Amino acid sequence: MSGPLEGLRVLDLSSVVVGPVCTGVLAEQGAEVIKLESPEGDLLRKLGGKGRSPGMAGKFLNFNRGKRSLCLDLKHPRAKAVLARVAARCDILVTNIRPEAQRRLGVDAATVSEALPRLIHCSIVGFRGDGPYAGKPAYDTVIQGVSGIAGCFEASTGEPRYVPMLVADHVCGLIAAQQIGFALYRREKTGRGESIEVPMFENMAAFVLQEHLGAMSFRPALGPPGDARVLSPEARPLRTRDGFIAVSANTDAQAHGFFRAIGRPELIADPRFATVAARTAHTKEYFALRATALLGRDSAEWLAILGAEDVPAMPYNTIESLLTDPHLRATGLVREEEHPSEGPTIAIGAPNILSGGMAPRLPPAQRLGQAGRDVLAEAGLSAAEIDELARDGALRQPEEQE
Amino acid sequence: MSGPLEGLRVLDLSSVVVGPVCTGVLAEQGAEVIKLESPEGDLLRKLGGKGRSPGMAGKFLNFNRGKRSLCLDLKHPRAKAVLARVAARCDILVTNIRPEAQRRLGVDAATVSEALPRLIHCSIVGFRGDGPYAGKPAYDTVIQGVSGIAGCFEASTGEPRYVPMLVADHVCGLIAAQQIGFALYRREKTGRGESIEVPMFENMAAFVLQEHLGAMSFRPALGPPGDARVLSPEARPLRTRDGFIAVSANTDAQAHGFFRAIGRPELIADPRFATVAARTAHTKEYFALRATALLGRDSAEWLAILGAEDVPAMPYNTIESLLTDPHLRATGLVREEEHPSEGPTIAIGAPNILSGGMAPRLPPAQRLGQAGRDVLAEAGLSAAEIDELARDGALRQPEEQE
Structure with a gap:
């Protein structure tokens, strides 16, 4: 049995949550995901709370299962050419780097598509490029505030508030994976890749408006917006x-x-x-x-x-009690697992079932740069070339971090 | 220009929010969606708040853009055979009918796949079939309570609460569309359809755990769970x-x-x-x-x-102020539109941009049964057969409702 995306390779130029959610879904469906990291590593390695060893925070582990870590210093003059060789073997590129920085690194859709017409390039941005907020930085809370999510709380309890989860990041990452699936389907028909822009603001504003535009969907409005039952301050366990x-x-x-x-x-x-x-x-x-x-x-x-x-x-489950929920234990969504470097951990499984075959259980998240040598060897670099890149500091490997 | 799912046909046996979100995404990407409704119509037609005419509530309009309404009385002895003829022309079947009711209606994965091996059958359920909660009814708030979403609020403010949106329904609908895209891709490779089970509990529990398992991802736990910044009671505008x-x-x-x-x-x-x-x-x-x-x-x-x-x-945007947000107006995510039966309305556009082509703007949501005659004619029924079905009450058309 294998997942529907078996045989596809993803170059993951993303970090923190929105991009890693997207590539996590692709990995779960059987794609090979190569996670490019800078020498500092994905910020979530450190910002993701406690861990047993540096750079291996729990939150990082949970968003990066099944990905191979390649650590390159893109400031090094030889690193860009190495990255291009890796990209040339990929079907999908996912990034949440801001558009102008993508262009600087030469990984923007226009540049990449010219060289690789079959590549699907997915750029997750804060705001669509054709409006006044284009290019503004996007963070989950900023998106929750501007897209009306915090506004739903004001409509409910009188006080604006964020959902106590990175819901905009997480949902937009799921949507990016969804859009990539449709582009993969189209590529089978046309033989061509394409570029996808996933704007967080537009996606979350549409989410809120579909839910709560209600009586204001009509012009003139038939009443105030909002689904009263959902907005009731008593909507709770x-x-x-x-x-x-x-x-x-x-x-x-x-x-x-x-x-x-x-x-x-x-x-x-x-x-x-x-x-x-x-x-x-x-x-x-x-x-x-x-x-x-x-x-x-x-x-x-x-x-x-x-x-x-x-x-x-x-x-009613708290975060803690989910771990002992009898149904989640029975279905294996929550299970215990030995991490090769981090010891005994809890692993979160794949929720959905596809009768056509599922990917095998994903291996746990890797240490920074763990798969670097292998990825470059598979991209056709010789052992001598790889050694030289490591010596020059263009390629970073786990041994060097400690 | 056309969307990536152009040429695909979806039979939508779903109602309220979770299924309609899924088929709404498929429509937005260019698929033809045939929305089967009972003579009472999708509950959201009435429960979705105010509207200008009966059965055309604002919330219904916003989740059902671009779908063709077919209204059959499945209790009528001839309706099932008619439905089978429509299904035979479809690529995808989406349902949130509970498994045992699917079997009663003969639209469960096992029955349908035997007749239609290329069909992709997506069943959105509350709980996976292989655990003790299997078959239990799923409603958004119940899922928010059991999956730890309400628990995140307790961890943040001390008080369990639901997100004031149908976030479990909405997110699982997005995930269902995502899984269907992967199955479509696989069908191009194998020539075969498959069945997909999208369990809401497992999906939302995984969502919460990825966000907040944190220090409890390790055994023994390195500390309490939760990302402290995200759970701060001051996490608000x-x-x-x-x-x-x-x-x-x-x-x-x-x-x-x-x-x-x-x-x-x-x-x-x-x-x-x-x-x-x-x-x-x-x-x-x-x-x-x-x-x-x-x-x-x-x-x-x-x-x-x-x-x-x-x-x-x-x-910061409230629900109301989203309608006058300069960026959403500029990008056309929010625009004014004349609905053929409901008059001036606000339309919510497609958030994501695919360079390979997008579906044309979707037509607005239809009245109950509006496309019935056309859908049946396209399925090969003669005008005389359709008239007879209408006379017998198996097929319902808009004229008859008023």
């Missing part, structure tokens, strides 16, 4: 005697089941709560009622009672 | 005299520029704030300092001052 559970009771059958479960069957006939339309009109009261309805019993009891009434309900 | 702006000042150059901009250059040498490592160790103090630093001037002034110091900063 319900508190029980010993914790929280997640409940969804939206259809009439579910809501009525919920009322029976909490011992308030009279609410089924209550004109405020009897129908979807009534509950939508009384979202505030309905959510307030739910917020305190489960305080009398423990979570496990409520899950059993709600399950018996066919009300969708699941345990 | 900064308040100015007249509103908010979004600022990212993470590198030393950016942080030092920020200190100069706010007239506190002495902080550059402050041991708590001088370096990335120092600021990470003093995240709380650094974020607290930033939270009140901009109260003395208006947002526009700060954007100019911070820009001059090369500190990434952008305007």
